[in-house]
Amino acid sequence: MSDHALDTDTLRAAADDLARHDVALVTLDSLRFDVAAEAAAPNLKALGPLRRATSYGSFTLPSHAAIFGGFLPDVTEEPQWDFYSRELRQLWRLSRARRQAVPRASMLLNGDNIVEGFGRAGYRTVGAGGVRWFSSGYFPGLFDTFRYWGPDGDDTDKFAERGFGDFALDHVEELVGEVAATERSFLFVNAAETHAPYTRGTDDPFDTETQRIARSWSGSWNGGAVVPFTTAARKDMARLREAQRVALESVDRKLGRLFDALTRPTVVVVCADHGEAFGEKGWWGHNQPMPEVMSVPMWIGVLHPSGCQTAVP
Numbered sequence: 242m243s244d245h246a247l248d249t250d251t252l253r254a255a256a257d258d259l260a261r262h263d264v265a266l267v268t269l270d271s272l273r274f275d276v277a278a279e280a281a282a283p284n285l286k287a288l289g290p291l292r293r294a295t296s297y298g299s300f301t302l303p304s305h306a307a308i309f310g311g312f313l314p315d316v317t318e319e320p321q322w323d324f325y326s327r328e329l330r331q332l333w334r335l336s337r338a339r340r341q342a343v344p345r346a347s348m349l350l351n352g353d354n355i356v357e358g359f360g361r362a363g364y365r366t367v368g369a370g371g372v373r374w375f376s377s378g379y380f381p382g383l384f385d386t387f388r389y390w391g392p393d394g395d396d397t398d399k400f401a402e403r404g405f406g407d408f409a410l411d412h413v414e415e416l417v418g419e420v421a422a423t424e425r426s427f428l429f430v431n432a433a434e435t436h437a438p439y440t441r442g443t444d445d446p447f448d449t450e451t452q453r454i455a456r457s458w459s460g461s462w463n464g465g466a467v468v469p470f471t472t473a474a475r476k477d478m479a480r481l482r483e484a485q486r487v488a489l490e491s492v493d494r495k496l497g498r499l500f501d502a503l504t505r506p507t508v509v510v511v512c513a514d515h516g517e518a519f520g521e522k523g524w525w526g527h528n529q530p531m532p533e534v535m536s537v538p539m540w541i542g543v544l545h546p547s548g549c550q551t552a553v554p
């Protein structure tokens with residue numbers, strides 16, 4: 242398949258195969274591609290190759306609007322087309338999207354968004370979130386069941402210290418219980434550990450110095466100012482970058498528990514919703530569409546309860 246061409250029969254077979262699986266989609270909030278590439282993340286590595294993808298949004302709202310609209314971060318680099326191809330551009334697609342002569346997705350879903358689409362296809366839709374966009378409103382309302390573990394209200398400190406065990410992925414048993422009780426499920430989790438201040442999770446003391454740095458930089462970021470990038474600032478950024486890597490490694494351990502707990506063959510997609518700037522051109526954080534923010538990591542695979550993984554066709 243040197244030219245990556247897939248015939249229509251192959252695409253239909255892939256669609257039939259995927260339609261028999263449960264689906265789990267995890268977004269790692271704010272995770273940079275290069276941080277993902279340098280982290281020790283054995284459970285993600287076992288899921289499938291790390292793909293460099295481009296997000297459709299520079300912050301949580303537009304990125305998830307695109308994802309729920311059927312557009313995962315898009316893979317455009319040819320060497321990584323072991324799953325994606327010129328023909329197969331997405332895992333799923335809404336039937337109301339523009340008609341194409343050759344189907345460009347494995348699963349065709351009917352509805353205003355993929356959550357409704359999975360619901361209409363007989364899947365129970367279960368969601369969980371950890372950043373404010375999931376505390377109430379549009380996104381949680383899409384799901385049959387939605388749980389939110391994150392900061393409350395609109396006026397609390399954005400970087401207020403969380404208690405231990407209050408991230409969505411600290412509740413794997415509860416989430417798996419929800420999906421195992423039904424015949425087929427679509428599980429969505431927004432993991433906030435990798436969002437500033439890059440909380441490590443339950444198995445490590447909270448790093449107050451990282452929190453202090455993230456809070457101090459958040460002021461300049463929220464004001465939209467591009468700050469002078471001094472030596473001290475570079476040191477701060479290096480520390481934040483390291484903290485995000487450590488946060489991802491804690492998430493990988495939690496994902497291992499989630500993957501082990503799944504009871505049926507499941508198509509699993511893990512991706513960042515957007516990246517993060519660490520001082521490039523004087524910027525920190527996300528919102529601004531720059532390469533470090535728009536380039537994101539993505540892993541896709543099929544998990545079987547027996548523990549063996551296979552790549553999606």
Ligand SMILES: [Zn+2]
Binds near residue numbers: 302515
């Ligand atoms: Zn986000």
